[in-house]
Amino acid sequence: MKVLGSGRANGAISILHALGAGRGCSVGIQLDTVVQIIDKPNEVNGDRHGLLASVETCWRDAGLPIPDEFGWKVESSIPIGQGLKSSSALSCAALRALNSCSWTGLSNSEIADLATKSQLLSKCAITGSMDDNWASLEPGWKLVDPSMSASESIIIQGKMDDSLSVLVCLRGDRSVEISSTRFLEQRQIFERALASIMSGSALDSLSSNGMAVSAATGDHVALRISNLCIASGAIACGISGSGPAIAIVCFQEDAESISGIIDEMGLHTIQTRFASHASPLEEVS
Numbered sequence: 641m642k643v644l645g646s647g648r649a650n651g652a653i654s655i656l657h658a659l660g661a662g663r664g665c666s667v668g669i670q671l672d673t674v675v676q677i678i679d680k681p682n683e684v685n686g687d688r689h690g691l692l693a694s695v696e697t698c699w700r701d702a703g704l705p706i707p708d709e710f711g712w713k714v715e716s717s718i719p720i721g722q723g724l725k726s727s728s729a730l731s732c733a734a735l736r737a738l739n740s741c742s743w744t745g746l747s748n749s750e751i752a753d754l755a756t757k758s759q760l761l762s763k764c765a766i767t768g769s770m771d772d773n774w775a776s777l778e779p780g781w782k783l784v785d786p787s788m789s790a791s792e793s794i795i796i797q798g799k800m801d802d803s804l805s806v807l808v809c810l811r812g813d814r815s816v817e818i819s820s821t822r823f824l825e826q827r828q829i830f831e832r833a834l835a836s837i838m839s840g841s842a843l844d845s846l847s848s849n850g851m852a853v854s855a856a857t858g859d860h861v862a863l864r865i866s867n868l869c870i871a872s873g874a875i876a877c878g879i880s881g882s883g884p885a886i887a888i889v890c891f892q893e894d895a896e897s898i899s900g901i902i903d904e905m906g907l908h909t910i911q912t913r914f915a916s917h918a919s920p921l922e923e924v925s
Contacts, residue, residue: 642679647736650915651718652725652775653880653887655846658786659823660830664771667781668915669806673716673729675737682711689764695734698757705742723881727764728772731755748777752790779915781842802916805895807888810908816857818882826852843876850878872898
């Protein structure tokens with residue numbers, strides 16, 4: 641097996657859900673997906689929506705060069721279907737791998753646009769996840785207008801303190817249907833989250849957004865867990881994406897005790913940090 645090219649992208653957590661106020665914001669974490677282009681077909685497990693096929697279709701539709709015969713090889717530390725942006729990471733890493741093997745030299749904004757088209761085509765995202773795509777590709781957070789192209793989408797951006805711990809509480813598979821109407825009913829809380837991030841308070845936004853998503857999805861357990869974590873020393877806490885995972889941001893010295901509280905509930909946590917460097921760009925072996 642010969643590797644023709646490879647790409648890497650980060651998972652991420654939500655700061656503002658794009659369905660709530662028409663603007664979205666996510667921030668990368670140090671969980672990642674690595675995709676390799678190999679010289680022969682290969683079966684890939686875990687691609688629930690046929691996203692890799694959609695990536696290939698969008699790449700070909702853009703008139704970009706592609707090998708006559710190839711396969712995908714995927715390795716990922718991002719739990720699937722949890723609201724941790726595994727689809728954005730997979731599409732961005734796959735596009736970076738194609739960018740690598742074809743020497744096309746696409747920019748991050750061009751990759752983000754193709755990732756959005758791929759996710760809409762595969763129907764794994766409602767808005768196209770422009771905010772998640774940016775978070776998968778670059779460190780820090782970007783508040784974006786998902787109706788715009790990637791290069792024009794960024795409204796405001798900022799950095800996170802990469803010394804903070806990020807705990808991800810996993811709670812099994814998603815069991816609720818996502819309703820745009822239910823999200824719009826919580827617009828007042830989402831607007832509060834939007835106001836927080838516009839003033840530079842991204843972590844306040846994360847918590848307010850979590851409250852709004854909990855209400856929009858009827859996930860009262862998530863709200864109770866979030867409140868308990870805040871009372872136990874967390875700086876910010878809330879559902880990531882549409883759930884069910886909960887993102888908890890805390891000082892490193894508080895991570896063990898908060899993880900212990902989650903463990904006592906019979907739930908599992910992953911400890912990580914905010915992405916502090918851009919995901920390595922494409923590599924060719």
